[in-house]
Amino acid sequence: MRNTSWKVSAAIFVFCIGASIASPAQTFTTLGSFDGTDGAIPLWMTLIQATDGNFYGTTDVGGTNNGGAVFKVTPEGTITALYSFCAQAKCADGAEPYGGLVQGTDGNLYGTTLAGGANGKGTVFEVTLGGTQSTLYSFCAQAGCTDGANPNDGLVQGTDGTFYGTTYYGGTNNAGTVFSVTTGGKESTLHSFCAQTGCADGAFPRAALIQATNGKLYGTTFQGGAVGVGSIFSITTAGKLTTLYSFCSQLNCSDGVGPAGDLLQASNGDFYGVTFSGGGRSSCGTIFKMTSAGALSTLTVFSCANGTAPDGKLVQGTDGNFYGTTFGGGTNSAGTAFEVTPAGSLTTLYNFCEQTNCTDGANTYGGLLQSTNGTFYGATYVGGADGLGSVFSVATGLSPFVKTLPTSGKVGTSVDILGTNLTGATSVTFNGTAATFTVVSSSEITTAVPTGAKTGTVQVSTPSGTLKSNVTFRVP
Numbered sequence: 002m003r004n005t006s007w008k009v010s011a012a013i014f015v016f017c018i019g020a021s022i023a024s025p026a027q028t029f030t031t032l033g034s035f036d037g038t039d040g041a042i043p044l045w046m047t048l049i050q051a052t053d054g055n056f057y058g059t060t061d062v063g064g065t066n067n068g069g070a071v072f073k074v075t076p077e078g079t080i081t082a083l084y085s086f087c088a089q090a091k092c093a094d095g096a097e098p099y100g101g102l103v104q105g106t107d108g109n110l111y112g113t114t115l116a117g118g119a120n121g122k123g124t125v126f127e128v129t130l131g132g133t134q135s136t137l138y139s140f141c142a143q144a145g146c147t148d149g150a151n152p153n154d155g156l157v158q159g160t161d162g163t164f165y166g167t168t169y170y171g172g173t174n175n176a177g178t179v180f181s182v183t184t185g186g187k188e189s190t191l192h193s194f195c196a197q198t199g200c201a202d203g204a205f206p207r208a209a210l211i212q213a214t215n216g217k218l219y220g221t222t223f224q225g226g227a228v229g230v231g232s233i234f235s236i237t238t239a240g241k242l243t244t245l246y247s248f249c250s251q252l253n254c255s256d257g258v259g260p261a262g263d264l265l266q267a268s269n270g271d272f273y274g275v276t277f278s279g280g281g282r283s284s285c286g287t288i289f290k291m292t293s294a295g296a297l298s299t300l301t302v303f304s305c306a307n308g309t310a311p312d313g314k315l316v317q318g319t320d321g322n323f324y325g326t327t328f329g330g331g332t333n334s335a336g337t338a339f340e341v342t343p344a345g346s347l348t349t350l351y352n353f354c355e356q357t358n359c360t361d362g363a364n365t366y367g368g369l370l371q372s373t374n375g376t377f378y379g380a381t382y383v384g385g386a387d388g389l390g391s392v393f394s395v396a397t398g399l400s401p402f403v404k405t406l407p408t409s410g411k412v413g414t415s416v417d418i419l420g421t422n423l424t425g426a427t428s429v430t431f432n433g434t435a436a437t438f439t440v441v442s443s444s445e446i447t448t449a450v451p452t453g454a455k456t457g458t459v460q461v462s463t464p465s466g467t468l469k470s471n472v473t474f475r476v477p
Contacts, residue, residue, distance in 0.1 A: 028396040029338075029351045031361045032078030032378075034385030037063045039082045040070035041389035043380040045154055045207075045262075046101040047314060048074070048370040048392075049110075052406070052417050053130060054444030056370070056378060056392075057083070057110055059098035063389065068096040068117065071110065071128050074392050076374075084134045092117035094136055095124035100154035100209060101367065102128075103164075105184070106407060106415075111137075111164055113152035122150035122171065125164070125182050137186040146171035148190050149178035154209040154263070156182075157218070159238060160409060165191075165218055167206035176204035176225065179218070179236055191240035200225035202244050203232035208314070209263045214409075214475060215293070219272060221260035230258040231276070233291060245295035254279040256299055257287035262368060263314035265323070268472065269343075273300070273323060275311035285309035285330060288323070288341055300345040305330045307349050308337040313368030316377075319402050319471050324350075324377055326365040335363035338379070338395050350395055359384035362391035371471070373444075374421045375399035403461050403468045409475035410450050416474075418446040418461060425464045431474060432457025450476060 035041045041063030048056045056074040064070030068087025074080050086096050095114030102112045110128045118124035118139030125138040141150045150171030156164040163181050172178035172193030179192040195204045203222030210220040217235045226232030226247030236242040248257050257276025265273045272291045280287040280302035286309055288301040303309055308327030315325045323341045331337040335354035341347045354363045362381030369377045376396045385391030403420040410416060418429065418438075423446055429438040431454035438448035446461065459470040 027350045030394045032392045032394055033074060033080045034387055034391045035060065035063060035080060035389040036387050037389055039080045040064055040072045042382060043390050044099045045366050047368040048378050048380060049102050049104060050370060050372050050419060051104050051130065052108060052419055052445045057102050058380060059101060059112060061097055061099060068092055069098045078392065080392060083132045084128050086114060093119055094134060095126055103156050103158055105158055112155050113166060115151050115153060122146060123152050138182050138188045140168060141171060147173055148188060149180050153207045157210050157212055159212050165210050167210060167220060169205050169207060176200065177206045192236055192242045194222060195225060201227055202242060203234055208261065211264050211266060213266050219264050221264065223259055231260045246291060246297045248276060253281050255281045256297060257289060261312045265315045265317060267317050273315050277310050277312055286311045301341050301347050307347060308339060312366045316369050316371055318371055319399050324369050326368060326379060328364050328366055335359060336365050353381060354384060360386050362393055373402055373404055373419055375401050401468055402471045403459065404471050405459055405474055408472055411477055412450050412452050412454060414450045416448050416450060418448060419444060420461060420468055422465055423463060426461050428462040430460050
């Protein structure tokens with residue numbers, strides 16, 4: 002575990018200085034600042050919205066034991082530590098949770114730690130919304146860490162109920178792995194990277210996986226591939242890996258170098274993501290689009306003036322545009338929040354470090370979450386009132402919606418519907434087919450896929466209007 006103290010304010014990295022045009026139709030708000038006891042220095046983490054209506058995430062350090070924390074943020078901005086790592090001897094419960102969280106179908110939160118655990122090489126953990134933590138698996142349990150070591154990002158829960166993720170190190174070739182782990186803690190290594198000559202299959206995966214509509218898992222490696230600067234791959238849940246694209250395949254690496262952040266499968270079925278650098282002469286990073294067949298095109302190249310080093314995942318807003326953050330660049334060289342259209346037109350929504358002493362926050366590693374109230378939320382790596390990071394929101398005028406957990410299921414599958422002001426709901430439909438439901442709270446409805454339902458939009462009728470799901474619900 003790194004010898005990092007939240008008591009020392011982190012330095013703000015400077016990439017480049019330049020002018021940037023901000024959108025006049027956005028409102029930026031600093032909701033809260035980390036003080037160390039509730040966590041500090043959130044890293045490759047994107048907030049999630051849980052069924053209770055609150056937001057959850059992780060910090061690299063801080064918490065009661067300075068081993069990092071799982072934290073909760075209310076919509077009003079109150080930050081509390083839900084669980085502080087290193088609560089057990091030798092950090093057997095894990096330390097340094099770099100990646101974000103996922104809420105499982107059982108309602109609990111799941112994630113990984115980079116360090117700690119029984120063997121000091123990271124863990125997979127579970128935390129209830131009440132703060133009870135359980136270690137599901139400690140990496141490097143096998144000789145030579147062939148099961149993987151040091152997971153850098155979070156998990157995805159597959160449609161089979163199993164969790165899938167990546168480790169940065171370990172595996173047969175010590176170049177990282179793709180793994181699965183059940184809720185009971187049974188771990189399986191699906192692929193060890195650098196299994197092909199010259200690491201053509203990729204090496205050192207740094208981002209979480211996503212499960213696409215075809216059932217396959219998709220991800221990126223930060224290094225490796227045909228040229229050695231990263232790749233995009235797909236892998237079946239049985240472990241068959243296919244390298245779809247290797248970066249720096251275009252002149253002057255205009256396609257980008259070092260893919261960072263999780264991939265996003267957009268409503269059109271294509272995949273979108275960012276590279277940390279590359280993009281031609283500016284080398285400030287790119288936003289790319291890739292078809293399921295692996296045909297890649299560069300959507301946008303950052304100029305440093307409008308941001309540099311995008312490192313978090315993109316999110317597709319309910320308006321069809323993509324939203325994200327950059328670690329550096331912008332007017333104050335402290336990063337930006339941005340919006341980009343499917344055609345590649347980029348708008349800077351906010352330049353961080355606009356306030357005295359960067360009390361608004363600076364340098365965002367993670368991406369943005371669009372809450373069901375329509376507003377975007379995120380966290381900064383440093384800055385804020387105590388220099389230890391902040392939680393912020395960016396409102397762009399988008400309307401409220403509902404989201405389902407999970408986003409697909411057969412007839413009879415239990416579904417949680419998350420939203421805002423759901424009290425008094427009068428109907429729930431799956432692509433027009435009515436479903437029976439229970440209003441649990443103003444932020445949660447429970448239901449099941451009704452007989453006759455087909456793939457389409459989920460709608461909830463409330464006293465204030467009809468809310469539509471942000472993504473299509475798939476009925477196999």
